[in-house]
Amino acid sequence: MFEQTFKNIDDLLYKDAGADSELDYIGQTSWVMFLKYLDELEQDKADEAELKGKEYQYILDLEYRWPIWAMPKGDDGKLDHHIAMTGPDLIQFVDQKLFPYLAGFKLTADNPQTIEYKIGEIFSELKNKIQSGYILRDILEYADELPFRSSTDKHELSELYETKIKNMGNAGRNGGQYYTPRPLIRAMINVVDPKIGEKVYDGAAGSCGFLCEAYDYMYKRMDKNTDNLATLEERTFFGKEKKNLAYVIGIMNMILHGIEAPNIIHTNTLGENIRDIQEKNRFHVILANPPFGGKERKEVQQNFDIKTGETAFLFLQHFIKSLKTGGRAAIVIKNTFLSNTDNATVALRQLLLESCNLHTVLDMPGGTFLGAGVKTVVLFFQKGEPTKNIWYYQLDPGRNMGKTNSLNDADLASFVELHKIRPESEQSWNFSVAGINTNTYDLSVKNPNTPEEAPLRSPEDILTEMDALDTETKSILQSIKELI
Numbered sequence: 001m002f003e004q005t006f007k008n009i010d011d012l013l014y015k016d017a018g019a020d021s022e023l024d025y026i027g028q029t030s031w032v033m034f035l036k037y038l039d040e041l042e043q044d045k046a047d048e049a050e051l052k053g054k055e056y057q058y059i060l061d062l063e064y065r066w067p068i069w070a071m072p073k074g075d076d077g078k079l080d081h082h083i084a085m086t087g088p089d090l091i092q093f094v095d096q097k098l099f100p101y102l103a104g105f106k107l108t109a110d111n112p113q114t115i116e117y118k119i120g121e122i123f124s125e126l127k128n129k130i131q132s133g134y135i136l137r138d139i140l141e142y143a144d145e146l147p148f149r150s151s152t153d154k155h156e157l158s159e160l161y162e163t164k165i166k167n168m169g170n171a172g173r174n175g176g177q178y179y180t181p182r183p184l185i186r187a188m189i190n191v192v193d194p195k196i197g198e199k200v201y202d203g204a205a206g207s208c209g210f211l212c213e214a215y216d217y218m219y220k221r222m223d224k225n226t227d228n229l230a231t232l233e234e235r236t237f238f239g240k241e242k243k244n245l246a247y248v249i250g251i252m253n254m255i256l257h258g259i260e261a262p263n264i265i266h267t268n269t270l271g272e273n274i275r276d277i278q279e280k281n282r283f284h285v286i287l288a289n290p291p292f293g294g295k296e297r298k299e300v301q302q303n304f305d306i307k308t309g310e311t312a313f314l315f316l317q318h319f320i321k322s323l324k325t326g327g328r329a330a331i332v333i334k335n336t337f338l339s340n341t342d343n344a345t346v347a348l349r350q351l352l353l354e355s356c357n358l359h360t361v362l363d364m365p366g367g368t369f370l371g372a373g374v375k376t377v378v379l380f381f382q383k384g385e386p387t388k389n390i391w392y393y394q395l396d397p398g399r400n401m402g403k404t405n406s407l408n409d410a411d412l413a414s415f416v417e418l419h420k421i422r423p424e425s426e427q428s429w430n431f432s433v434a435g436i437n438t439n440t441y442d443l444s445v446k447n448p449n450t451p452e453e454a455p456l457r458s459p460e461d462i463l464t465e466m467d468a469l470d471t472e473t474k475s476i477l478q479s480i481k482e483l484i
Helices: 002-015 022-051 087-103 115-125 133-143 151-170 182-192 209-221 226-234 244-256 311-322 343-355 409-418 459-483
Strands: 200-202 237-241 263-266 283-288 323-334 356-363 376-383 389-394 428-432
Touching (some): 002 151, 022 115, 087 133, 115 244, 151 209, 209 237, 237 244, 244 263, 283 311
Parallel strands (some): 200 237, 200 283, 356 389
């Protein structure tokens, strides 16, 4: 049912003049879903309060609650068409009253970690792009069918939502920056192994894929008691995201995974001076795929000790600074980080090797990130002690990567298992940092275990072998004639 509902909403958005891509579809679906979710959350809290003999204080004023403006129903439980807004009246209400009212919560909320503040941020940054009030009316009716109350419903919705995020990434434009292949994320989390009580952070959160997968990983492995659940949902996952749409998608994604008021801040992470990061701002685990290829302005670069315009390299400095001593990180980055000879990259490699134990480098095949057109590696490191030995692993799925041959969990199973014993093989090897060139700190180490290809033969050798084969063939034919 859920899958068909999503498809029906997409079909309606396709017909509307205001939404013209997968990016728009998921953005518009998200704000509608959020308000439906918020209504069910408030209903649950009101029911809980009633059972305790208390009165629940609703977040939203009556006029702006889902059952009043979106889905007013009659005694028969069906939409009351006599009072339900539609057409131009509905669009006028949404654009001129609903969105401004909801955006106002950003100014009145007690602090950024409340759901009130999340409401304000989402609706101050997102715009309603649906132009037809008749199409919006149909979308609201479909969205009303989506249940958010049970964990089973949320799980199914979250899987469908993930599929929409993936499709958005495949659609091109800037959608790909929001989507990291989930099998890669799961492998990274398996190696880093976050545990209950630890704080997990992604400063380039995008659609919050890392945080959602980390939630699933930790939930499955922890003791299911009230304290642990509260810790997991309220005090474990933290993120920052700059882009408006990604922020909204990330919030919705985490909500569907069971986190009521996600600790995601809408901000430019790189706008923070890393010299101001204190122990209270640090984390036990960092998982991220920072955007690569971006160029940051000079004033942003002033926030960092190593000045560079490359966005991903600034993020790497931020992550190193944001790790607690003993903290673990897994960061996706362009493979040129290992070999670039410019002063900034050399200095950054030196910083990483001297302040952290870069214990593993996972070399990803081309095509891992659909549409990105770049080769990447994953850096696994622990802060506090310098690097002595690095284990390299070259992932080879045995096929060309693409939309129909995307990365899967089986591709990474050997890496996840072998990282514990760090063997030498045709795909993996160890490198002692003691022998590194301290002028370049070059980490683009060649695999010493690759089988050597046989050298090309000279033309003379080829002609000699051909003559020998001719002689052998004539001899065989002569023997056959004699037998006949």
